[in-house]
Amino acid sequence: MAEEAGGMFVVQQTVGSVLCCKCGISMTPNAANMCVKCLRSEVDITQGLQKQVTILHCPECETYLQPPRTWIKAQLESKELLSFCIRRVKNLNKVKLVHAEFIWTEPHSKRIQVKLKVQKEVLNGALLEQSFVVEYVQQEHMCEPCSRAQANPDQWVASVQLRQHVSHKRTFFFLEQLILKHGAAASAIRIKETDKGIDFFFPSRSHGLKFVEFVGKVAPIKSRHDKQLVSHDQKSNNFNYRYTFSVEICPICREDLICLPPKVKSSLGNLGPLVICTKVTNSIALLDPFTLRHGFLDTDQYWRSSFKSLHTSRELVEYIVLDVEVVSPEVTIGGSRYALADAQVARLSDFGKNDTIFNIKTHLGHLLSPGDYALGYDLYGANSNDDELEKYKGLVIPEAILVKKSYEEKHQKKRGKPRSWKLKSLNMEVDDKGRGEQERVDSEYEQFLDDLEENPEMRFNVSLYRNEEYQKPSETASVTDGEDLPSVPLEELLGDLGLGEAEVGDSSMRK
DSSP states (O other): OEEEETTEEEEOOOOOOEEOTTTOOEEOOOTTOOOHHHHHHHOOTTTTSOSEEEEEEETTTTEEEETTTEEEEOOTTOHHHHHHHHHTSTTGGGSEEEEEEEEOOOGGGTEEEEEEEEEEEOGGGOEEEEEEEEEEEEEEOOOHHHHHHHHOTTOOSEEEEEEOOSSOOHHHHHHHHHHHHHTTTTTOSEEEEOSSEEEEEESSHHHHHHHHHHHHHHSOEEEEEEEEEEEEETTTTEEEEEEEEEEEEOSOOTTOEEEOOHHHHHHTTSOOSEEEEEEESSEEEEEOTTTOOEEEEEHHHHHHTOOOOSBOGGGOEEEEEEEEEEOSOOEEETTEEEBOEEEEEEETTTBTTBOOOEEEEESBTTTOOTTOEEEEEEOSSOOOOOHHHHTSTTOOOOSEEEEEEOOHHHHHHHTTSOOSEEEEEEOOBOOOOOHHHHHHHHHHHHHHHHHHHHOHHHHTTSOOEEOTTOOOOOHHHHHHHOTTSOOOOGGGOBOSOSOSHHHHTTEEEEO
């Protein structure tokens, strides 16, 4: 029968039906001429697929073994666990997977059930869809790192000894934050702090090598390794060794004053010879504070002709700026701004006691104003006993070299008050220190936190977390403490989301 629609005749379509060749019921035609029930009775597309699978689970670190030796971390009923379970079913590539979902089971039953829906072409090209349940039997089996740690924490295979022969720990404070941000020491079974560095212990040699490679990417290092035979099985001819990697970090640190050896000076285009180290990564960035020329020393160049600092950041002296006259326009070098200026400064310890004034040239003309404070090296009163300095005959040594603007007076007002941010720290074994030694370490760590507030470039590689206990001070208190004191913007802070139960044992927080 035809119907008129919009001036046109449309013929009604009817779907024909046929009888099933097996049971005779009316059905929609298909290629096999069989109803779904008869088709399933004739063909089982799940034949050959596993219905029960055994998986190994580590109860300590909540990981599952992906054969042959990979351990995957996954939570119950997570996407990662579902993907892992699907991959463990053999011959699943012979059918098309349409849908997969978990079936709830008791958590203590050690059973995981997954319902899979698959499709496959059967008789005469008919498409059959079928669902079935795969049961995963969970067997508890500790992974190798956890079994070593549970048996004896000293059962390490590789140890990495990080050392730096300097009088402070600023490098290790910064390196600790880099290790935490990149998870470089996640596989370490033990971390121990020593007098001149940190020892890391790993369950395998490959983990130790990977850690040494990471340190080499963030600092100029030289390393050597050795091995010691622990046991030998004559029947299977297996040898068990302990590997030790000795890693020395170059003693040059940021803000150090350096006198370059003549060979290094000439290789850098007659830079210096008195230069300031502005940044240390896997190369050393150097700046001539009198000409604003700069250069870089890579790891190989430094260790070929290694040298030490003429003065380190622990010898910085505070100056007061009396007058500043900028003599060149501001330039940007390596992401930092500099401007040459002539300045009159006086040591803060002499201010008001004598009339000793120094006329110097500085690269901080864009920052300093009369009345500001600055930290620098007192070469006028210093006894510089350096072999490299003696090689330069007739070198005119300036009376002072300024390194950075000082906010020490403003920091003293806020000392003891909580910051709006905090840092994680490695879970290290620390030997008991004397009272004087502990106070020195705390003072250096406080100075490291001040450097993070003052230097945005340092903060770029560090994860800062919001301090929930911090209370924003009133406007009156903010004006009293100093408006121009550098601080960390709130948009740079991370939410304290990484402190779940799984991470509490691996790291702690420091404010």
